[in-house]
Amino acid sequence: MECYCGTDCCASCGEKDCGGCVPTGGRPFGGQCVAAECVRQGGAQALAAARERLVAEFNALGIHGLHLDGLNLLHGAFVNLEYPLANGSRVKLLQDEKIYWGNQVEVAGSERCFGVVADESMLLVCRYGCGGSDPEIILYKKRTSD
Numbered sequence: 343m344e345c346y347c348g349t350d351c352c353a354s355c356g357e358k359d360c361g362g363c364v365p366t367g368g369r370p371f372g373g374q375c376v377a378a379e380c381v382r383q384g385g386a387q388a389l390a391a392a393r394e395r396l397v398a399e400f401n402a403l404g405i406h407g408l409h410l411d412g413l414n415l416l417h418g419a420f421v422n423l424e425y426p427l428a429n430g431s432r433v434k435l436l437q438d439e440k441i442y443w444g445n446q447v448e449v450a451g452s453e454r455c456f457g458v459v460a461d462e463s464m465l466l467v468c469r470y471g472c473g474g475s476d477p478e479i480i481l482y483k484k485r486t487s488d
Contacts, residue, residue: 373438373439373441376415376443407447408447415443418436418438421444421457425468425478440461442461454471457470457474
């Protein structure tokens, strides 16, 4: 299927029930896709610039062991982990239907990984074990508009 951003999401996605990017107006799982929205507002150049800004923003956080070289498009249902809070409750911070920018970075000398997720309004950095087990929030930050 054709995508607004030029990626071949359908070929790399294991979930074939999304409806496609263009046929759904950039809302393949019912929620907004950060890339489709960016392309619709400013074209392919805006998409590349937004991705570069986000990589720089994550790298500027100064979190030891976290360095990004790029970001991918990730389905919210795949990255929406349930985090324990200090009061004993658990919370999900993302929307399952949305497509986010994100990546996973292995933590040197550890069996844990950093997970990073972003959209136009927030940055999330977490750390987790194999398969997303035992997740912990490292940083959740509101973003200012690009």
